[in-house]
Amino acid sequence: MNERRILLQAEQLSKNYGSRTVVNQIRLKVHEGELLAVIGPNGAGKSTTIEMLLGLRRPDQGSITYWRQDYLAQIGVQLQATPFFPSLSCIENLRLFAAFYKTKLDPEKGRSLLSLCGLQDVVDTEASRLSGGQQKRLAIAIATVHDPQLVFLDEPTSALDPRSRQEIHTVIRKLAEAGTAVVFTSHDMEEVQKLADRVTMISSGSIIAEGVPEELCEQYQVSHMNELYLKLTSKEAAAACL
Numbered sequence: 001m002n003e004r005r006i007l008l009q010a011e012q013l014s015k016n017y018g019s020r021t022v023v024n025q026i027r028l029k030v031h032e033g034e035l036l037a038v039i040g041p042n043g044a045g046k047s048t049t050i051e052m053l054l055g056l057r058r059p060d061q062g063s064i065t066y067w068r069q070d071y072l073a074q075i076g077v078q079l080q081a082t083p084f085f086p087s088l089s090c091i092e093n094l095r096l097f098a099a100f101y102k103t104k105l106d107p108e109k110g111r112s113l114l115s116l117c118g119l120q121d122v123v124d125t126e127a128s129r130l131s132g133g134q135q136k137r138l139a140i141a142i143a144t145v146h147d148p149q150l151v152f153l154d155e156p157t158s159a160l161d162p163r164s165r166q167e168i169h170t171v172i173r174k175l176a177e178a179g180t181a182v183v184f185t186s187h188d189m190e191e192v193q194k195l196a197d198r199v200t201m202i203s204s205g206s207i208i209a210e211g212v213p214e215e216l217c218e219q220y221q222v223s224h225m226n227e228l229y230l231k232l233t234s235k236e237a238a239a240a241c242l
């Protein structure tokens with residue numbers, strides 16, 4: 001994995017709100033085609049970090065280097081809020097978002113993208129009529145309509161049933177197989193263990209662990225990411241860092 005091209009490299013990224021440091025000297029790399037999970041407790045600083053990587057928040061310190069100058073045109077984003085127009089159909093939404101990226105959506109390509117996201121049966125259905133899982137998959141289809149090289153998915157499977165979750169895992173894997181790098185956040189360690197090539201674990205704004213899930217479990221002598229998470233985010237572990 002590490003021989004792959006680096007798409008994004010953040011160094012010593014910090015963000016303060018008033019006197020509070022919510023992101024503290026974070027270093028992070030994303031390689032082409034990799035699945036990177038950013039994990040950590042509520043309020044750890046994951047979203048703030050991702051928002052800085054996307055240019056939505058300005059870091060107080062540190063630098064971010066992207067693989068190309070026009071990187072924004074090559075990045076796709078699914079944030080937690082519903083990103084589409086509820087009264088438009090799936091295909092109409094895709095067409096509209098493609099136009100935002102100044103591209104005309106080829107109807108065949110639109111259908112095949114919806115199919116990749118498991119939405120082949122609801123191509124002409126209004127987005128408002130989709131189930132929660134279908135809406136999340138439409139959000140991913142929209143985030144990838146311009147063939148980005150890097151996609152950020154913020155809790156793509158939260159509040160979904162196991163089958164819908166599974167379907168989103170399939171979509172994410174297919175994206176990575178096609179060479180797209182995917183950075184996702186999740187509180188589901190089962191999912192992280194299954195999907196992620198690498199994880200970055202953040203607690204109280206700092207990185208507390210970073211690496212390949214199996215290697216991290218071995219290093220900390222635990223059998224599963226869930227155990228690792230509980231071990232590294234326990235009160236004792238937090239106190240040891242102070």
Ligand SMILES: Nc1ncnc2c1ncn2[C@@H]1O[C@H](COP(=O)(O)OP(=O)(O)OP(=O)(O)O)[C@@H](O)[C@H]1O
Nearest residue numbers: 017018022023040041042043044045046047048049
């Ligand atoms: N605009 C803001 N002003 C002040 N504090 C903020 C602001 N945005 C975020 N914070 C604080 O920064 C900290 C990190 O928030 P962030 O949303 O990055 O956490 P997170 O790891 O994404 O949490 P979650 O898993 O709950 O989504 C939190 O304590 C939050 O209250």
